[in-house]
Amino acid sequence: xxxxxxxxxxxxxxxxxxxxxxxxxxxxxxxxxxxxxxxxxxxxxxxxxxxxxxxxxxxxxxxxxxxxxxxxxxxxxxxxxxxxxxxxxxxxxxxxxxxxxxxxxxxxxxxxxxxxxxxxxxxxxxxxxxxxxxxxxxxxxxxxxxxxxxxxxxxxxxxxxxxxxxxxxxxxxxxxxxxxxxxxxxxxxxxxxxxxxxxxxxxxx
Amino acid sequence: xxxxxxxxxxxxxxxxxxxxxxxxxxxxxxxxxxxxxxxxxxxxxxxxxxxxxxxxxxxxxxxxxxxxxxxxxxxxxxxxxxxxxxxxxxxxxxxxxxxxxxxxxxxxxxxxxxxxxxxxxxxxxxxxxxxxxxxxxxxxxxxxxxxxxxxxxxxxxxxxx
Numbered sequence: 001x002x003x004x005x006x007x008x009x010x011x012x013x014x015x016x017x018x019x020x021x022x023x024x025x026x027x028x029x030x031x032x033x034x035x036x037x038x039x040x041x042x043x044x045x046x047x048x049x050x051x052x053x054x055x056x057x058x059x060x061x062x063x064x065x066x067x068x069x070x071x072x073x074x075x076x077x078x079x080x081x082x083x084x085x086x087x088x089x090x091x092x093x094x095x096x097x098x099x100x101x102x103x104x105x106x107x108x109x110x111x112x113x114x115x116x117x118x119x120x121x122x123x124x125x126x127x128x129x130x131x132x133x134x135x136x137x138x139x140x141x142x143x144x145x146x147x148x149x150x151x152x153x154x155x156x157x158x159x160x161x162x163x164x165x166x167x168x169x170x171x172x173x174x175x176x177x178x179x180x181x182x183x184x185x186x187x188x189x190x191x192x193x194x195x196x197x198x199x200x201x202x203x204x205x
Numbered sequence: 206x207x208x209x210x211x212x213x214x215x216x217x218x219x220x221x222x223x224x225x226x227x228x229x230x231x232x233x234x235x236x237x238x239x240x241x242x243x244x245x246x247x248x249x250x251x252x253x254x255x256x257x258x259x260x261x262x263x264x265x266x267x268x269x270x271x272x273x274x275x276x277x278x279x280x281x282x283x284x285x286x287x288x289x290x291x292x293x294x295x296x297x298x299x300x301x302x303x304x305x306x307x308x309x310x311x312x313x314x315x316x317x318x319x320x321x322x323x324x325x326x327x328x329x330x331x332x333x334x335x336x337x338x339x340x341x342x343x344x345x346x347x348x349x350x351x352x353x354x355x356x357x358x359x360x361x362x363x364x365x366x
Contacts, residue, residue, distance in 0.1 A: 151344075
């Protein structure tokens with residue numbers, strides 16, 4: 001495993017990640033529906049291994065303003081997870097959650113707190129499915145939020161991936177209530193944790 | 206008006222007047238703009254990590270501050286820049302998330318800036334201006350004709366350094 005890099009991620013592992021994304025997003029959707037008290041649908045997630053240069057484009061350009069929620073992961077595996085949402089979608093979710101119409105471009109402290117909570121629930125559901133499937137203990141940290149250009153937010157996971165290779169693993173999920181919300185997960189286990197996940201899933205010995 | 210050349214993440218491009226060169230959404234990465242004021246040959250590197258020697262996988266030399274700067278200088282000299290006249294302006298190296306300092310990639314933005322400065326000093330390239338650190342992303346455009354380095358950030362006024 002010493003020399004493993006992301007480009008050697010196997011087809012099988014890809015399918016597993018896709019399935020994890022599916023189950024995780026499914027759980028997240030249920031949690032969102034309960035939180036917002038309305039019906040939420042989701043599409044089958046897309047899992048892609050992208051070049052750094054392509055990631056910004058995948059989210060509608062490097063200058064697209066996004067809300068990024070970032071958590072560190074500890075326990076049997078270590079690494080981090082990021083959930084990204086367009087600012088417009090973030091605004092929609094927050095106003096729905098708080099039952100208010102939000103005016104202006106900026107989020108208040110209260111709204112930022114609500115957004116962190118949404119991110120927490122969504123990433124938590126995702127990590128929960130990973131934990132259940134692999135039987136590994138996974139503890140997320142308190143989330144932190146950044147609302148900025150996609151490129152700038154993505155530089156954080158990209159730098160972490162940068163130590164491993166030249167690509168980034170992106171899971172895209174579309175949620176719909178009365179509005180299409182594109183959400184992106186970036187799961188970043190360190191190399192040792194990749195091996196643990198694969199091992200726990202019986203994909204390697 | 207020339208063409209605007211786009212530089213991606215972990216990438217670099219040469220730029221000759223009247224063209225300009227840009228990179229969008231710099232976060233913890235650093236944008237390094239170099240220029241020979243006489244021949245007006247310039248270039249922009251978007252580096253992600255400080256040190257190529259600290260990492261096993263280093264096939265992409267554009268990714269690191271140390272190797273990226275050296276490569277950019279080499280390419281500029283091929284296009285007629287004089288090594289002794291090259292000057293620099295730098296931007297980026299933000300800390301996008303508050304708790305990033307707990308991470309093993311300690312303060313990577315700050316470290317990228319430090320490594321950039323160290324390499325430029327080693328090469329004897331003066332830094333004329335910088336806009337680094339802080340907590341927000343930046344889009345930059347560099348004009349080799351004037352040496353203007355334009356910086357844009359969300360909710361802030363455009364600045365020229």
